[in-house]
Amino acid sequence: CKLYWTLQFSLSVYTIREGETLELTCLVTGHPRPQIRWTKTAGSVSDRFQDSSVFNDTLHISKIQRHQGGRYYCKAENGLGSPAIKSIRVDVYYLDDPVVTVHQSIGEAKEQFYYERTVFLRCVANSNPPVRYSWHRGRDVLSQGSDKGVEIYEPFFTQGETKILKLKNLRPQDYANYSCIASVRNVCGISDRNVVFKLTNRTASPSIKLLVEDPIVVNPGQTVSLVCITTGGEPSPTLSWVSSSDSLPEKSVVKGGTLTLPGITSDDAGVYSCVASNNVGNPAKKSTTIVKGRFWITPDPYHNDDNIQIGREVKISCQVEATPPEELTFGWLKNGRALRSSERMVITQTDPDISPGTTNLDIIDLKFTDFGTYTCVAALKGGGIPEISIDVNISSTTVPPSLSVPRGKSPLVVREGDTVELECLVSGKPKPIILWSRADKEAPMPDGSMQSESYDGVLRIVNVSREMTGSYRCQTSQFNGFNVKPREAVVELIVQYPPSVEPVSLELRQGLGRSVSMNCRVLRAHPSRVLRYEWRLGNRLLHAGHFDQSDETEYTVKSLTREGWGEYTCDVINEAGAGRCTFLVTGKAFPPEFYYDTYSPLWQNRPRVYSFKLQWTQMNPNTVDRIVAYRLGIRQVRSRLEGTITKGELITHNLTELIKPEAYEVRLTPITRFGEGDSTIRTITYSGEYTAGSWSDHYRSCFEEEPICMFTQDKNDDFDWTRHSAATRDTKYTPNTGPSDDRRGSKQGFYMYIETSRPRKEGDVARLVSPFFNVAPKNPYGMANPPAYCFGFFFHMYGKHIGTLNAFLRQKGHAAPEAPAWSLSGNQGDRWKQAKVSIHPTASFQVVLEGIRGPGIEGDIAIDDVTLEEGECRDLPPIRLLSHE
Numbered sequence: 001c002k003l004y005w006t007l008q009f010s011l012s013v014y015t016i017r018e019g020e021t022l023e024l025t026c027l028v029t030g031h032p033r034p035q036i037r038w039t040k041t042a043g044s045v046s047d048r049f050q051d052s053s054v055f056n057d058t059l060h061i062s063k064i065q066r067h068q069g070g071r072y073y074c075k076a077e078n079g080l081g082s083p084a085i086k087s088i089r090v091d092v093y094y095l096d097d098p099v100v101t102v103h104q105s106i107g108e109a110k111e112q113f114y115y116e117r118t119v120f121l122r123c124v125a126n127s128n129p130p131v132r133y134s135w136h137r138g139r140d141v142l143s144q145g146s147d148k149g150v151e152i153y154e155p156f157f158t159q160g161e162t163k164i165l166k167l168k169n170l171r172p173q174d175y176a177n178y179s180c181i182a183s184v185r186n187v188c189g190i191s192d193r194n195v196v197f198k199l200t201n202r203t204a205s206p207s208i209k210l211l212v213e214d215p216i217v218v219n220p221g222q223t224v225s226l227v228c229i230t231t232g233g234e235p236s237p238t239l240s241w242v243s244s245s246d247s248l249p250e251k252s253v254v255k256g257g258t259l260t261l262p263g264i265t266s267d268d269a270g271v272y273s274c275v276a277s278n279n280v281g282n283p284a285k286k287s288t289t290i291v292k293g294r295f296w297i298t299p300d301p302y303h304n305d306d307n308i309q310i311g312r313e314v315k316i317s318c319q320v321e322a323t324p325p326e327e328l329t330f331g332w333l334k335n336g337r338a339l340r341s342s343e344r345m346v347i348t349q350t351d352p353d354i355s356p357g358t359t360n361l362d363i364i365d366l367k368f369t370d371f372g373t374y375t376c377v378a379a380l381k382g383g384g385i386p387e388i389s390i391d392v393n394i395s396s397t398t399v400p401p402s403l404s405v406p407r408g409k410s411p412l413v414v415r416e417g418d419t420v421e422l423e424c425l426v427s428g429k430p431k432p433i434i435l436w437s438r439a440d441k442e443a444p445m446p447d448g449s450m451q452s453e454s455y456d457g458v459l460r461i462v463n464v465s466r467e468m469t470g471s472y473r474c475q476t477s478q479f480n481g482f483n484v485k486p487r488e489a490v491v492e493l494i495v496q497y498p499p500s501v502e503p504v505s506l507e508l509r510q511g512l513g514r515s516v517s518m519n520c521r522v523l524r525a526h527p528s529r530v531l532r533y534e535w536r537l538g539n540r541l542l543h544a545g546h547f548d549q550s551d552e553t554e555y556t557v558k559s560l561t562r563e564g565w566g567e568y569t570c571d572v573i574n575e576a577g578a579g580r581c582t583f584l585v586t587g588k589a590f591p592p593e594f595y596y597d598t599y600s601p602l603w604q605n606r607p608r609v610y611s612f613k614l615q616w617t618q619m620n621p622n623t624v625d626r627i628v629a630y631r632l633g634i635r636q637v638r639s640r641l642e643g644t645i646t647k648g649e650l651i652t653h654n655l656t657e658l659i660k661p662e663a664y665e666v667r668l669t670p671i672t673r674f675g676e677g678d679s680t681i682r683t684i685t686y687s688g689e690y691t692a693g694s695w696s697d698h699y700r701s702c703f704e705e706e707p708i709c710m711f712t713q714d715k716n717d718d719f720d721w722t723r724h725s726a727a728t729r730d731t732k733y734t735p736n737t738g739p740s741d742d743r744r745g746s747k748q749g750f751y752m753y754i755e756t757s758r759p760r761k762e763g764d765v766a767r768l769v770s771p772f773f774n775v776a777p778k779n780p781y782g783m784a785n786p787p788a789y790c791f792g793f794f795f796h797m798y799g800k801h802i803g804t805l806n807a808f809l810r811q812k813g814h815a816a817p818e819a820p821a822w823s824l825s826g827n828q829g830d831r832w833k834q835a836k837v838s839i840h841p842t843a844s845f846q847v848v849l850e851g852i853r854g855p856g857i858e859g860d861i862a863i864d865d866v867t868l869e870e871g872e873c874r875d876l877p878p879i880r881l882l883s884h885e
Helices: none
Strands: 013-017 022-025 035-042 058-061 070-077 084-095 099-110 114-124 132-137 140-142 150-153 162-167 177-183 193-198 204-210 224-234 238-243 253-255 258-261 270-277 284-293 314-319 328-334 345-348 358-363 372-380 388-395 402-404 412-415 420-423 425-427 434-438 452-454 458-461 470-476 488-502 505-509 516-526 532-537 540-546 552-557 566-574 577-586 592-594 609-618 629-632 651-659 664-672 680-684 698-701 722-725 750-753 765-769 789-797 804-811 822-825 833-839 845-852 861-870
Touching (some): 022 084, 099 193, 114 132, 114 177, 132 162, 162 177, 204 270, 224 284, 314 372, 328 358, 402 470, 402 488, 412 420, 420 488, 452 458, 488 566, 505 516, 516 566, 532 552, 540 552, 592 664, 609 680, 651 664, 789 804, 822 833
Parallel strands (some): 412 488, 488 577
Antiparallel strands (some): 099 114, 132 140, 132 177, 150 162, 177 193, 224 258, 238 270, 253 258, 270 284, 314 358, 328 372, 345 358, 372 388, 402 425, 420 458, 434 452, 470 488, 488 516, 532 540, 532 566, 592 609, 609 651, 629 664, 722 750, 765 845, 789 861, 804 822, 804 845
16 A cells, blocks of 8 residues: 655555554755745545635645545645646545344245244445455355255345345254455455354344333423334344434433433424344334424403404414324313314314314304303323413403504614614504514525514514615414404614724735726625715825715825835715725735745855855835845845846845854845845754864754755656655565664664665666765866765665665766666675765765666665765775776
8 A cells, every 4th residue: 555645746546544543745846946835626425524724735634534535636836937837646445344134934834833944144244345255164165066955146236246145945054153354456455254153043133122112291391211122133233222303312322122302392292113133134123202282362362351252253363383293182161161163163173274283162152151261271192291271251242463563663674783673562452472584585584483472462683684685574462362354564674884894904015106996896785775985095085076876986196205105995885884895006026036946055165164055036026116135144245236037037146154054044125126025934954063173064964854865866766765754654564575674773863765666667767966066176177086975864774676776976067877877686684784985076066866666566775874074984894886987
């Protein structure tokens, strides 16, 4: 399973085991430094990583899961040319424990006490890649045709995912332990999984019994325990509880076969099922229903004096809300005596125009003898909850309900953030409940509900917002004592708010003498019919006016002066307040961008100082006035720059007299006539070491930090060296090659090595190239005696397929060397060794380390701690060296 991927590789599929750490690295070049963005297309709709992005060169996912497989994209862009995009498909491998399910069939009787019995053992395991199955009886391997009483086959519809073991006409020897082994052939080191099922003459599917009534009627707040026991099944079944809703209530407690529900509420009503499973046959399931009532009966018992005229028809409605409604029973009493339905007194328990759980008493042609108290009684079947009732008094005068909006209360005009009260006057006996809702659109009320109740006809809204503008309907509730048509009225609410504008804040950079245009646009406002605007620079009014047909205003400075730099504001004003656009007009230069792609150290032949070539480009140089100088945080550079800087132009400045081995923070600031612009900061670190008392320069590369100590990968080789540490490199796939730690014995230390696994083939070459080192002549008129340098490194060449490690000297202006300065081939044992070779360059030079792949995968060559010192090599290690001509 590969561990790293870069934009430079052509690898198309990356395989990884579930639970391991995924690391995908994008190695990108370009200037300005590109921004890297990782995205992923999901493997499934439910993938929670869909559309996720990571803005970094390395995408890191610890303990990767199967749903995180899919195609990952690395996109690099810096605003120049087309973005660079590479993609790779990540395939997550896994193997779950297999599950065996057993099904039995019994044929017709043969003789008096004999039955033909056939058993099917089905084995299933989730996996990627597809799984292979094998069956064992005890220690014996079962295969198709090996036993006349055994068939092994694959159902057509499973497409290779299931294997069934069929035991025909069950025999005594068939009662045994059966093992199903699932295998993905050790892909990514995933070992086989197995499950054992013991088949006996008592093997049977589960059966259970519920020790509860059905339905169970409970009082509010009561604690209920549901008990389930097993009455059969071999192996012993496991018990679980499920609910008709998605999940059991959070407060529920399951202990063995007992489910306890403390403090029952209406939300807990429903069907609860006990399920027993032992993977034999179908699971056993028994259910019971919990009935819990929640009642309110209308008319309101406090509104108990309703009046109706003689000779009219009266319809009294009584509503009860309970769960489930079909368990309700109703009754009607007159003056305490039971009423029966008749031609003049019609009792109904269903009405298509109203919700379930209602009963109606319809009195036709009201007579004087019908005056009295009528009582609606409701209860639940089976008892458990006491009866509740409601009285309605009928007398000789009538006060039907009425509804109106007070004068001056519609429309209501308020400011955003105020508290407002919408009011409807209601009268009648009994006084009905008022229901408030939005009348002009399918929108929720301010409290989030679709409908709000009010007993006094007032709807109070705190901190009103612009979204609450609209029409509000107030209406009498449907169950107001008598079945009369609901009355309704409408209140208009108008919420005024200050204008919303764009842009809220914007910085404009412009040079002197050029024009600057600022545009402020109104997005929304109320009221919007009278809008005025005011443009200001600081506190000075520049321009004012009113909007006509347009929704935007523009202010232009035709020729920018020094006095024109500053903060411009545009206030757009209505009765509710003002919205403000702010523009900061400045001649401030954009920040420079350091050039990071190549490192250019200048090596001086002096013991305590070093130099560095600082390189950068200027962002958007033509937007502002000409940049006349740069300020360096180390020291100020006041020399004027000749000519005009163009976009992408590389600017160079040599930093000298830097003290070894100090690091420096460099702040670079562009300067125009406006003054200083935005700064950019970088840190310069001395990449070598200096030993007190030593007069020679000393360069060291240890590969502990990216980029690889200024080394680069040769673009003309076959593959790249890989940076790694023993702590992250998994060597168990090829345990007989490569180092087990870095050359200092650290598992966390980094080194470089060539990975010889597929798709590498024998003879493939990987080259690692150092930066250029300058050779400063001691005699300005020539170099009669070229200086000597000692090039050294540590190497590890362990494995039976080790190829060759070469070291070359590459000089500017010289043809590529035909022979290496140092070379070694073959297995050198599981240990780090040191190599040193003296070189005598006559021009700026590089050193090249070349690894050549041997005949097999056990051929990983590693290097560490590369050094370059002035002077001939001393104390050469006992390794054969090739002379360099």
